[in-house]
Amino acid sequence: MLLDVFSIVAIVAGAFFYLAGTVGLLRFPDAYTRLHALTKADNLGLVLVVIGLLPQVDGVLTALKLVLVWLLVLLSSAAVSQLIARSARRRETRP
Amino acid sequence: MMTTIASAAVVLLLLWLALWTVVARDAFLAVAGFVVYGLLLSLVWVRLAGIDVALTEAAIGGGLTGALLLGAVGRLRGTENEVAAEAAGAGTRALAALLAVGVTAALVLGVLMLPEPVPTLAPLVVPNLPATGVANPITGVLLAFRALDTLLEAIVLVIALIGVWSFAPDRAWGGRPGPRYQADPDGILAYLARVLPPLGIVIGIYLFWAGADHPGGKFQSATILAAMWMLVQMAGLSDAPRTDHRGLRAGVVIGPLAFIAVGVLGLWTAGAFLGYPDGWAKPLILVIEIALLPALVLVLALLMNGPPSRVGAAR
Numbered sequence: 206m207l208l209d210v211f212s213i214v215a216i217v218a219g220a221f222f223y224l225a226g227t228v229g230l231l232r233f234p235d236a237y238t239r240l241h242a243l244t245k246a247d248n249l250g251l252v253l254v255v256i257g258l259l260p261q262v263d264g265v266l267t268a269l270k271l272v273l274v275w276l277l278v279l280l281s282s283a284a285v286s287q288l289i290a291r292s293a294r295r296r297e298t299r300p
Numbered sequence: 301m302m303t304t305i306a307s308a309a310v311v312l313l314l315l316w317l318a319l320w321t322v323v324a325r326d327a328f329l330a331v332a333g334f335v336v337y338g339l340l341l342s343l344v345w346v347r348l349a350g351i352d353v354a355l356t357e358a359a360i361g362g363g364l365t366g367a368l369l370l371g372a373v374g375r376l377r378g379t380e381n382e383v384a385a386e387a388a389g390a391g392t393r394a395l396a397a398l399l400a401v402g403v404t405a406a407l408v409l410g411v412l413m414l415p416e417p418v419p420t421l422a423p424l425v426v427p428n429l430p431a432t433g434v435a436n437p438i439t440g441v442l443l444a445f446r447a448l449d450t451l452l453e454a455i456v457l458v459i460a461l462i463g464v465w466s467f468a469p470d471r472a473w474g475g476r477p478g479p480r481y482q483a484d485p486d487g488i489l490a491y492l493a494r495v496l497p498p499l500g501i502v503i504g505i506y507l508f509w510a511g512a513d514h515p516g517g518k519f520q521s522a523t524i525l526a527a528m529w530m531l532v533q534m535a536g537l538s539d540a541p542r543t544d545h546r547g548l549r550a551g552v553v554i555g556p557l558a559f560i561a562v563g564v565l566g567l568w569t570a571g572a573f574l575g576y577p578d579g580w581a582k583p584l585i586l587v588i589e590i591a592l593l594p595a596l597v598l599v600l601a602l603l604m605n606g607p608p609s610r611v612g613a614a615r
Contacts, residue, residue: 280495287488 208260215257222250236293244286251278307347314340327380331369338362351515352438355507359523367530367604433582435513442517443585447574451563454556454592457599461552465543467607474544477605483536493535500528508593512582518589522596529601543608548598555595559588 229242255275262268317340321333338361345354376383388396425445429437432444442450468475483489504524511517532538541548562584566575576584 277499280492284488284492291488 212257212261215253219250219253219257222246222253226250237290240286240290244282248279248282251275310340310344310347314344325384327373327376328370331366331373334369335362335366338366352436352517355515355517355520359520363527364523364600364604367527371604371606431578431581432576432585434585436511436515436517438515439511439517439585443588444576444581447559447563447588451556451559451574454559454595457596457603458552458556461599461602464603464607468543468609471611472608474542475608475610476540476542477602477608477610478540480539480610481534481536483534485536487535490535490537493531493537497528497532500524500531504528508589511589512586518593518596522593522600525593525597526600526604529597530604533605540605541602543602548602551594551598552602553595555592558591562588 223246226243226246229246230239233239233242252275255271258271259268262271314337317333317337321330321337324330324333338357342354342358342362345351345357425437425441428445429435429440432440434440434443468477504521507516507524508518508521509516511521533540543549563574565584566577567573569575569577569580
């Protein structure tokens with residue numbers, strides 16, 4: 206019961222950060238600020254969703270897989286946002 | 301109730317994305333829409349409990365096809381403005397609209413006219429599945445009951461690769477495909493290409509191995525492995541392979557050949573092409589899968605690489 210409440214709170218908080226990230230993506234003026242909003246808010250949103258799901262899974266292995274998914278998304282979104290920012294910067298300096 | 305609303309929202313989003321992909325003026329935006337469409341479609345498959353299909357859709361439909369289309373967009377960029385400037389005549393537009401509406405109407409009619417209950421062979425598959433030794437019904441169907449389809453799929457991929465290669469100019473035949481990627485050796489891409497492949501290879505082989513009993517299989521696995529290889533190439537850590545390399549070409553054909561060999565073996569041992577003798581189904585399926593995996597990885601990565609474009613061996 207207590208764990209269910211914990212899951213609901215964590216996942217709703219995660220969904221809120223996703224929403225905030227998406228609002229930022231739509232509202233911010235240029236590529237860098239949009240990336241900033243998207244990667245930061247979405248990573249926080251994902252970690253909250255994963256933490257919320259952890260008490261619901263059966264078995265340590267499944268829990269570890271969830272954590273692995275989070276780490277992989279963290280790695281790829283960090284790397285990809287760097288690449289997008291670099292390509293945006295290059296386009297700026299070479300019109 | 302809540303799930304119905306969520307499903308309806310996803311369906312509406314899918315339809316909107318499909319429309320957006322078709323009407324987008326910019327090819328890059330259309331491809332971006334297509335990739336999101338593929339990912340969303342895989343969510344729909346998860347909802348329909350078709351995890352195997354969802355994995356394939358995400359890996360091949362969204363991922364690999366999206367990457368291939370992005371490559372095509374890059375090649376077409378020089379001519380895109382000219383093409384966009386050409387407006388089709390009213391007659392062509394009307395014909396295209398008529399054709400599109402006709403196909404849609406035929407599909408809708410076909411779905412509406414499906415008999416109730418929908419004809420299915422699933423009740424026949426379930427009691428016979430233990431004979432194949434695999435617990436995942438999708439793998440069982442693909443490699444035992446409908447093995448011929450899978451064999452032809454594997455062969456079609458090889459033919460597709462030959463088709464792509466035949467676009468090579470004569471002087472580049474047998475040479476390396478695509479550009480030699482240059483990236484900052486200390487940059488984030490090179491970092492990713494060093495950190496991710498070990499993990500990706502483990503995950504790819506896990507998906508392959510899990511495919512016998514759980515959702516997964518060689519196609520999803522091969523896509524991940526091919527993606528890891530492409531990542532290493534794009535980061536400039538290794539070059540694309542020479543397309544006249546004997547081992548490479550042998551790797552491409554060995555999978556379908558092993559499949560055909562097992563099939564012909566079935567003529568003697570089980571009395572039918574692609575038949576498996578009693579008790580031998582699981583080991584033979586494993587032989588086919590293990591032979592097909594490297595072939596699929598090579599074919600998918602080489603399709604991504606495109607036709608040979610750099611001057612080949614002096615001869």
